[in-house]
Amino acid sequence: MLSVKGLRANVGENEILTGLDLEVGPGEIHAIMGPNGSGKSTFSHVLSGREGYEVTAGSVTFEGQDLLALEPEERAHRGVFLAFQYPVELPGVNNTYFLKAALNSIRKARGESELDAVSFLRLIKEKLKILHLNDSLLKRAVNAGFSGGEKKRNEIFQMALLEPKLAILDETDSGLDIDALRVVADGVNALRSPERSMIVVTHYQRLLDYIEPDRVHVLAKGRIIRSGGKELALELEEKGYGWILEQEQAA
Amino acid sequence: MNGAAPTSFDTWLSARADGEVGAGLDWLEAQRRSALDQVREQGVPGTKQEAWRYTSLKRLIEQGFARVEDEVTALQLHDFEELLIPELDSHRVVMVNGRFTPSLSALGDLPRGVRVTGLRALLSSDPDALRERLNGVAGESQPLFAALNTAGLDDGLVVLLDRGAILERPIELIHLSVGMDEPRVAQPRHVVSLADGAQATLIERYVSLGESLYCTNSVLELSLGRDAVLKHDRIQVESPNAFHITGLYLSQDAGSRYVGVNIGLGAAWARTDLVTRFSGEHAECDLQGLYLAGDRQLMDYHIDVNHAVPSCSSRETFKGILYGKGRAVFDGRVVVAKDAQKTDAAMSNKNLMLSENAEVDTKPQLEINADDVKCSHGTTVGQIEPEKLFYLRSRGISAPFARRMLCLGFAEEIIDALHSDALREAVSEEVGRRLETAPLT
Numbered sequence: 001m002l003s004v005k006g007l008r009a010n011v012g013e014n015e016i017l018t019g020l021d022l023e024v025g026p027g028e029i030h031a032i033m034g035p036n037g038s039g040k041s042t043f044s045h046v047l048s049g050r051e052g053y054e055v056t057a058g059s060v061t062f063e064g065q066d067l068l069a070l071e072p073e074e075r076a077h078r079g080v081f082l083a084f085q086y087p088v089e090l091p092g093v094n095n096t097y098f099l100k101a102a103l104n105s106i107r108k109a110r111g112e113s114e115l116d117a118v119s120f121l122r123l124i125k126e127k128l129k130i131l132h133l134n135d136s137l138l139k140r141a142v143n144a145g146f147s148g149g150e151k152k153r154n155e156i157f158q159m160a161l162l163e164p165k166l167a168i169l170d171e172t173d174s175g176l177d178i179d180a181l182r183v184v185a186d187g188v189n190a191l192r193s194p195e196r197s198m199i200v201v202t203h204y205q206r207l208l209d210y211i212e213p214d215r216v217h218v219l220a221k222g223r224i225i226r227s228g229g230k231e232l233a234l235e236l237e238e239k240g241y242g243w244i245l246e247q248e249q250a251a
Numbered sequence: 252m253n254g255a256a257p258t259s260f261d262t263w264l265s266a267r268a269d270g271e272v273g274a275g276l277d278w279l280e281a282q283r284r285s286a287l288d289q290v291r292e293q294g295v296p297g298t299k300q301e302a303w304r305y306t307s308l309k310r311l312i313e314q315g316f317a318r319v320e321d322e323v324t325a326l327q328l329h330d331f332e333e334l335l336i337p338e339l340d341s342h343r344v345v346m347v348n349g350r351f352t353p354s355l356s357a358l359g360d361l362p363r364g365v366r367v368t369g370l371r372a373l374l375s376s377d378p379d380a381l382r383e384r385l386n387g388v389a390g391e392s393q394p395l396f397a398a399l400n401t402a403g404l405d406d407g408l409v410v411l412l413d414r415g416a417i418l419e420r421p422i423e424l425i426h427l428s429v430g431m432d433e434p435r436v437a438q439p440r441h442v443v444s445l446a447d448g449a450q451a452t453l454i455e456r457y458v459s460l461g462e463s464l465y466c467t468n469s470v471l472e473l474s475l476g477r478d479a480v481l482k483h484d485r486i487q488v489e490s491p492n493a494f495h496i497t498g499l500y501l502s503q504d505a506g507s508r509y510v511g512v513n514i515g516l517g518a519a520w521a522r523t524d525l526v527t528r529f530s531g532e533h534a535e536c537d538l539q540g541l542y543l544a545g546d547r548q549l550m551d552y553h554i555d556v557n558h559a560v561p562s563c564s565s566r567e568t569f570k571g572i573l574y575g576k577g578r579a580v581f582d583g584r585v586v587v588a589k590d591a592q593k594t595d596a597a598m599s600n601k602n603l604m605l606s607e608n609a610e611v612d613t614k615p616q617l618e619i620n621a622d623d624v625k626c627s628h629g630t631t632v633g634q635i636e637p638e639k640l641f642y643l644r645s646r647g648i649s650a651p652f653a654r655r656m657l658c659l660g661f662a663e664e665i666i667d668a669l670h671s672d673a674l675r676e677a678v679s680e681e682v683g684r685r686l687e688t689a690p691l692t
Binding site: 048049050051071072073075076077081082084088090091092093097098101103105106109141158162 | 637638639641643644645646647648649650652656657659660661662663664
């Protein structure tokens with residue numbers, strides 16, 4: 001489904017990704033962990049097509065297609081979704097209007113018919129139910145004045161609505177208390193499906209108590225230095241990142 | 252047009268074939284003469300004059316606009332059906348090229364104590380009703396375009412509400428411009444007077460048939476008695492080749508409230524002067540505005556808020572979206588007199604620039620002569636934030652659509668302040684439509 005090979009990327013003069021390899025199969029959940037500054041967010045942004053990053057080497061193939069050649073909206077049309085670490089506030093842009101514009105843009109790009117207002121509202125209600133959310137978020141401007149928890153829930157809600165094939169959750173746990181974290185994790189778990197792969201980027205093991213990954217990768221200095229099962233996350237929780245970095249340096 | 256370009260506004264005041272309105276009224280003729288003297292005295296102001304520092308009158312004067320002479324009589328409602336807003340339930344007044352046109356208007360039933368009529372008609376039927384009111388707010392000494400309007404006075408909308416009269420439905424003025432063989436100037440003069448405790452909503456829409464070249468030089472005199480409330484929406488969507496001038500003069504007595512929303516989308520060259528004065532305490536004035544300026548378009552706003560008495564509040568909130576080679580001017584001034592303690596005034600002007608070739612001159616000023624006041628002003632000139640654009644695009648929304656959504660989001664605050672759902676929808680659509688074709692360079 002997703003194949004990343006030898007990916008190198010710069011921000012300005014600095015090389016942040018230094019040869020990253022990653023294979024994600026359909027329906028798999030991969031956790032990417034790593035200390036601050038290891039390149040986690042850069043990787044998320046490069047996958048979703050954010051400006052300001054220069055890919056200097058390597059490739060990213062998504063369902064056989066060169067992902068890096070596509071505009072951000074084209075990636076979304078093909079089923080890539082980024083849940084932002086810091087969802088952007090859009091004052092004056094109504095959340096329902098935004099969701100409808102997003103969904104219909106994607107449907108249109110895929111050659112499907114656009115949803116009318118009634119079918120759209122029906123769909124929205126259905127998704128709210130699955131995620132156990134109430135509809136108060138819908139009437140407000142996108143993320144404007146939302147609490148940290150509300151913003152993250154709105155991200156998961158968008159994911160539920162847009163039904164991506166590959167969801168990248170960029171530090172979705174940051175800034176959340178334990179209750180909000182549980183709500184968000186429950187939402188993510190409700191969206192697990194054999195057709196949906198996820199990359200869960202996180203600094204802490206905590207989120208992985210709720211979202212159980214198939215694979216765990218440790219990212220350091222811009223590349224993956226260790227991969228394993230979910231027990232690797234527990235080991236990291238116990239010992240921190242230091243020991244792996246030391247082993248890596250020794251090797 | 253033959254020969255050298257005109258260098259004065261004399262053509263604006265050529266004689267009308269059907270005669271001058273109110274001929275024989277001494278007081279009116281005196282006002283006209285005085286206005287004409289002022290026009291001659293002022294000549295053509297250059298950019299050395301503060302009021303015209305950012306805006307040259309050259310382009311306007313060169314057109315050599317002639318005064319509207321003939322009434323457009325053949326026009327029927329279905330000729331401009333697409334300009335109507337059917338969902339807007341209003342007392343509708345239609346003016347064509349500056350003339351009140353009863354056959355196209357639909358005033359409906361007006362409650363007791365409310366008079367809605369044409370200026371021309373009222374000057375012949377009951378001139379005394381206008382004697383104190385005409386130039387009562389604009390004053391004797393007038394800036395150039397108000398003086399031109401007075402000197403060339405012909406027709407306009409008159410709305411008079413008696414003490415305590417309440418108008419539930421809005422009055423909607425549709426000022427329609429129809430192109431003539433040669434470029435013409437219409438100078439409507441509107442007089443709106445609300446006695447103590449009266450309440451009304453006024454919607455003005457300046458529209459045109461086609462893309463013709465003409466000029467509208469409108470003057471509004473609004474006077475609010477004690478505790479009166481006027482809600483006022485102005486939508487300017489003149490032809491892309493038109494020149495539009497507005498002088499709005501507002502006087503507010505104690506406890507009165509005025510909420511005005513100015514939407515400027517059309518015309519090649521638009522100048523708006525908003526002049527407000529408080530004459531009694533605890534009055535509130537809320538001026539809001541939204542302008543779009545694209546290629547070969549100038550939007551020029553001058554705002555003059557005079558806090559002459561204590562304990563009044565004013566808000567001036569203007570937002571602009573500029574694209575292509577669009578130009579805008581925001582020159583706002585709040586003056587707080589020495590005795591006007593407890594004044595609460597806040598002025599803001601925010602501009603969203605979609606192109607590097609667009610230009611805005613923004614100059615909000617406070618002149619505070621009292622010491623116990625709450626006053627602020629702020630101005631921003633910015634671009635669409637890349638992270639907002641990326642957020643929308645990452646959700647599958649194309650870059651042009653995303654830009655439009657963000658612009659509409661920026662404008663939302665002002666559009667939302669309009670006083671009718673139907674109008675909000677119409678304006679929102681029109682803004683979206685213009686942004687759809689807006690060049691980004």
